[in-house]
Amino acid sequence: MASGPSTYTPSNGLTRWLDQRLPLMRFANDNLLSFPTPKNLNYAYTFGAILFYCLIVQIVTGIVLAMHFVPNAAMAFNSVEYIMRDVNYGWLMRYVHMNGASFFFIAVYVHIFRGLYYGSYKDPREVLWILGVIIFLLMMATAFLGYTLPWSQMSLWGANVITNLLGALLGQDFTQWLWGGFSVDNPTLQRFFSLHYLLPFVILGVSVLHIWALHHVGNNNPTGIDPKGPQDTVPLMPYYTAKYFFVIALFTIAFAAVVFFAPNLFGHVDHYVEGNPLKTPAHIAPEWYLGAFYAMLRAIDFNFILDSKVLGVLVMLGAIAVLFVVPWLDTSKVRSARYRPVYWWCFWIFVVNYAVLSWAGLQPAGIVLFQTGVGADGSPVGFNITHLSQIGTLYYFGFFMVIMPLLGLFETPRPLPASIATAVLAKKRGGSAVPAAAAAAPETRV
Amino acid sequence: MRKYLIAVSVAAVCLLPALAAGTAKHPEPVDFSFKGPFGTYDRNQLKRGYQVYKEACSACHSLKLVAFRNLADPGGPEFTEAEAKALAAAVEVPTLDEYGDPATRTATLADHFPMPFANELAAKAANNGAVPPDLSLIAKGREGGADYVHALIGLGYAAIPDEHTVVPDGTYYNPYMAGGIIAMPQPISDDQVDYAEEGIPQTVDQYGKDVAAFLMWAAEPKMEARKQLGMGVIIFLSFLSVLLYLSYRRVWRNVDH
Amino acid sequence: MYAPARVSEIQGSFPVSAVTHDGASRRDFLYVFSGTVAGVGVAVTAWPFIDQMNPSAATQALATTEVPLAPIADGQQITVMWQGKPTWVRKRTPEEIEQVRAMPDSALKVPESDQERVKKAEWLVVIGICTHLGCIPNRDNAAEPGGYLCACHGSVYDASGRILRGPAPENLPVPPYEFVSDTLIRIG
Numbered sequence: 049m050a051s052g053p054s055t056y057t058p059s060n061g062l063t064r065w066l067d068q069r070l071p072l073m074r075f076a077n078d079n080l081l082s083f084p085t086p087k088n089l090n091y092a093y094t095f096g097a098i099l100f101y102c103l104i105v106q107i108v109t110g111i112v113l114a115m116h117f118v119p120n121a122a123m124a125f126n127s128v129e130y131i132m133r134d135v136n137y138g139w140l141m142r143y144v145h146m147n148g149a150s151f152f153f154i155a156v157y158v159h160i161f162r163g164l165y166y167g168s169y170k171d172p173r174e175v176l177w178i179l180g181v182i183i184f185l186l187m188m189a190t191a192f193l194g195y196t197l198p199w200s201q202m203s204l205w206g207a208n209v210i211t212n213l214l215g216a217l218l219g220q221d222f223t224q225w226l227w228g229g230f231s232v233d234n235p236t237l238q239r240f241f242s243l244h245y246l247l248p249f250v251i252l253g254v255s256v257l258h259i260w261a262l263h264h265v266g267n268n269n270p271t272g273i274d275p276k277g278p279q280d281t282v283p284l285m286p287y288y289t290a291k292y293f294f295v296i297a298l299f300t301i302a303f304a305a306v307v308f309f310a311p312n313l314f315g316h317v318d319h320y321v322e323g324n325p326l327k328t329p330a331h332i333a334p335e336w337y338l339g340a341f342y343a344m345l346r347a348i349d350f351n352f353i354l355d356s357k358v359l360g361v362l363v364m365l366g367a368i369a370v371l372f373v374v375p376w377l378d379t380s381k382v383r384s385a386r387y388r389p390v391y392w393w394c395f396w397i398f399v400v401n402y403a404v405l406s407w408a409g410l411q412p413a414g415i416v417l418f419q420t421g422v423g424a425d426g427s428p429v430g431f432n433i434t435h436l437s438q439i440g441t442l443y444y445f446g447f448f449m450v451i452m453p454l455l456g457l458f459e460t461p462r463p464l465p466a467s468i469a470t471a472v473l474a475k476k477r478g479g480s481a482v483p484a485a486a487a488a489a490p491e492t493r494v
Numbered sequence: 495m496r497k498y499l500i501a502v503s504v505a506a507v508c509l510l511p512a513l514a515a516g517t518a519k520h521p522e523p524v525d526f527s528f529k530g531p532f533g534t535y536d537r538n539q540l541k542r543g544y545q546v547y548k549e550a551c552s553a554c555h556s557l558k559l560v561a562f563r564n565l566a567d568p569g570g571p572e573f574t575e576a577e578a579k580a581l582a583a584a585v586e587v588p589t590l591d592e593y594g595d596p597a598t599r600t601a602t603l604a605d606h607f608p609m610p611f612a613n614e615l616a617a618k619a620a621n622n623g624a625v626p627p628d629l630s631l632i633a634k635g636r637e638g639g640a641d642y643v644h645a646l647i648g649l650g651y652a653a654i655p656d657e658h659t660v661v662p663d664g665t666y667y668n669p670y671m672a673g674g675i676i677a678m679p680q681p682i683s684d685d686q687v688d689y690a691e692e693g694i695p696q697t698v699d700q701y702g703k704d705v706a707a708f709l710m711w712a713a714e715p716k717m718e719a720r721k722q723l724g725m726g727v728i729i730f731l732s733f734l735s736v737l738l739y740l741s742y743r744r745v746w747r748n749v750d751h
Numbered sequence: 752m753y754a755p756a757r758v759s760e761i762q763g764s765f766p767v768s769a770v771t772h773d774g775a776s777r778r779d780f781l782y783v784f785s786g787t788v789a790g791v792g793v794a795v796t797a798w799p800f801i802d803q804m805n806p807s808a809a810t811q812a813l814a815t816t817e818v819p820l821a822p823i824a825d826g827q828q829i830t831v832m833w834q835g836k837p838t839w840v841r842k843r844t845p846e847e848i849e850q851v852r853a854m855p856d857s858a859l860k861v862p863e864s865d866q867e868r869v870k871k872a873e874w875l876v877v878i879g880i881c882t883h884l885g886c887i888p889n890r891d892n893a894a895e896p897g898g899y900l901c902a903c904h905g906s907v908y909d910a911s912g913r914i915l916r917g918p919a920p921e922n923l924p925v926p927p928y929e930f931v932s933d934t935l936i937r938i939g
Binding site for chain 2: 779781782785788789792808812815817819822937
């Protein structure tokens with residue numbers, strides 16, 4: 049355990065009695081109170097706590113909504129409107145839950161990008177990273193299932209598209225098994241509700257494993273250098289708990305601004321139209337946080353050995369699968385992008401690329417961005433959304449499968465600081481990271 | 495330098511030109527009283543809008559998610575309970591008589607606005623094959639929201655199509671409708687609805703604005719409560735954030751980080 | 752691996768003591784104040800979660816039940832549901848009315864005149880739930896002429912729904928109702 053032997057001593061008879069039977073207090077002390085955390089963690093490192101907060105908010109509001117929601121195709125849409133109009137504070141519960149999903153994903157993207165930037169997936173944190181990818185996958189499944197529940201036009205047709213996609217890969221029998229019928233209908237809604245209620249608790253369980261894996265090896269930090277002694281760390285409480293409370297309050301301000309003043313900012317208007325299986329909406333689009341994967345799916349509009357539909361699904365699934373093997377794709381011995389000048393650029397291009405892909409996934413596929421001519425039917429022709437998505441998909445995969453393995457072999461990293469403490473001291477003195485050969489800095493007060 | 499370039503490219507991505515969303519004309523924004531973080535509904539406008547809905551729209555369009563008691567709720571048109579009861583009493587809703595046969599009775603506050611047609615098939619048959627949509631959520635269920643409703647009703651029917659546009663029999667031209675063709679004939683004309691209130695023009699444009707505001711309330715009756723609570727929440731959280739920030743700085747006072 | 756700095760024992764609530772690296776431990780007004788303000792925020796936030804379980808506006812909207820009176824014969828009683836409760840609408844005979852109005856206050860557990868409980872003498876409208884523990888009483892002329900007996904614990908009510916004897920503490924409640932016409936009442 050990265051914190052070394054336990055520092056807990058029971059203070060009275062009762063706590064001693066309990067400690068011998070179920071060391072709850074010891075566990076809380078070692079993991080939440082005295083856990084030695086690198087003292088140089090910046091705000092990018094607070095998003096784990098923010099994510100936990102988001103999960104609790106979603107679970108609590110979700111349980112409350114489930115007291116009023118009716119998971120039956122004939123009543124689902126109206127039951128959501130009943131919540132919005134008649135249930136006391138129902139509108140608040142619904143808007144918090146609905147926008148909570150978006151903010152959950154905003155936080156998870158910051159958290160994942162932080163991990164990619166600082167090399168937090170590298171040895172010995174590979175399992176930590178993989179558990180994180182599993183949580184990300186569960187989040188996407190949960191969000192998709194939740195979105196189908198109001199049984200709006202977007203719910204119905206989004207469910208249709210995604211279940212048909214899986215069918216392209218796994219066969220019609222599988223799709224009918226998933227649907228519980230011959231199309232997306234009431235049996236589908238009912239089971240999606242059950243699964244939507246279940247998965248967040250699976251996320252909770254995997255999150256506990258995630259934190260356990262983290263605490264077993266200790267936190268990474270912006271220098272990527274392991275703590276060398278107590279001068280490099282502070283106990284979690286009160287140092288980081290104070291920071292978490294502050295950052296959670298700030299996050300909640302942003303969240304409240306959306307919930308109370310722009311609650312439909314992230315949504316689609318078709319989510320307020322009752323689902324009609326006989327009428328396809330003009331424009332089916334996923335929620336913004338799934339946009340990038342949707343863009344990659346649609347980017348494959350050509351056949352290559354396999355049918356374009358199947359190929360598209362494989363590429364989309366591949367985009368998630370590649371995340372699992374990231375710890376083994378990156379060959380660099382240096383963890384943090386702070387000291388990897390070429391990787392730094394590649395990383396930020398990756399972030400912008402991901403944002404562009406997310407945007408592209410929400411647009412109608414045919415939209416032309418730069419017109420080069422006119423097609424046979426008079427419509428504009430040129431560089432369109434699909435082309436943009438293809439470039440974006442290439443870079444997405446290239447970043448993981450080409451850049452990460454090759455850079456580690458050819459990049460010259462910047463000189464690393466001797467330790468966290470020396471890096472912090474150098475920053476305090478107004479310089480950049482002190483070269484390893486510099487004289488040892490005086491210890492900070494412990 | 496690097497951070498500047500990043501910021502610029504992210505901003506450029508965000509400012510990608512708004513691409514044409516289908517072929518509908520973008521509705522002109524209306525200066526509704528309920529827009530913005532401090533916006534509230536104009537009670538009189540909502541009352542006028544109700545009147546327009548009742549006299550010009552309710553024959554074909556249902557408003558099934560709204561109940562008569564909502565007309566007296568705070569944050570809406572705020573009719574008195576007696577006025578709302580009277581508005582309800584003017585309407586018949588389906589029931590069964592003592593032999594179990596379909597009959598009607600006068601509506602009460604608890605009843606929702608009635609459906610003008612028995613079912614969807616009847617609605618289709620009476621309207622050239624097109625079902626008049628329920629209007630309870632129309633202001634949230636269409637691009638452009640209340641602006642769209644105003645433009646469609648108040649401005650669109652006056653537009654003349656160019657010579658290339660084909661308007662099939664039984665349909666009408668309205669540039670604010672996706673595709674330019676709408677199955678609904680012009681639903682209202684100047685002076686059709688008599689406002690009791692002084693000084694309000696009785697034009698199609700005004701009717702469009704009033705009914706759009708009413709339908710916005712029908713779609714989002716809790717808007718005022720939402721904004722009020724939001725203001726309080728954000729002020730409180732800002733104050734709390736300051737306290738928590740100061741606490742954070744105090745905790746870390748003696749540690750280099 | 753190394754041993755971390757020692758921290759004070761687990762305290763009860765959000766940091767009441769500032770543990771700094773100089774080893775001092777002191778209650779800090781800023782922390783207490785911040786904690787209190789945060790606590791108030793949490794308490795205020797809890798209210799909507801509790802209130803959403805209260806009856807919704809739709810439930811609270813006075814649900815009304817209309818009862819046509821023409822089909823009810825003299826001496827007959829029908830049961831309708833109002834707000835989920837069985838409600839009796841009974842057409843009393845002149846003899847029953849006379850009898851019930853002749854009842855002295857001393858015979859009543861909770862004195863209340865029949866005139867206070869009905870709008871038209873022949874029409875009795877009461878909620879048919881025994882005020883003891885909630886069973887539905889039955890017509891029983893043997894227990895009381897024109898009255899009711901609750902089989903569960905023996906409460907007896909008269910033809911005005913007033914408790915005469917037995918464990919029930921209150922007269923049968925009269926719901927709000929009005930005569931829409933001579934042949935139609937609206938309850939609620």
